[in-house]
Amino acid sequence: MRSFFSNLAASLRRDQRGATAVEYGIMVSLIGVVIIVAVGLLGGTLKETFSSVQCSVKGGTYTAAVAPATDGSCSK
Numbered sequence: 001m002r003s004f005f006s007n008l009a010a011s012l013r014r015d016q017r018g019a020t021a022v023e024y025g026i027m028v029s030l031i032g033v034v035i036i037v038a039v040g041l042l043g044g045t046l047k048e049t050f051s052s053v054q055c056s057v058k059g060g061t062y063t064a065a066v067a068p069a070t071d072g073s074c075s076k
Contacts, residue, residue: 002074055074061074062074
């Protein structure tokens with residue numbers, strides 16, 4: 001009986017699949033944090049860029065906002 005548990009413990013120590021899964025989980029969570037921070041920092045710039053593209057598709061001219069509280073405008 002003792003040799004059974006001894007062999008089982010030895011095989012569990014050699015098995016590295018669980019450690020690899022944990023490492024991949026940590027990497028995925030860190031990548032998620034980097035994406036969240038990047039979107040948070042670039043959010044305003046992205047909004048202006050998409051507004052400009054939307055205005056161009058409609059055939060107008062995009063005028064950027066002067067004050068941070070106001071949105072830009074699209075004029076034809």
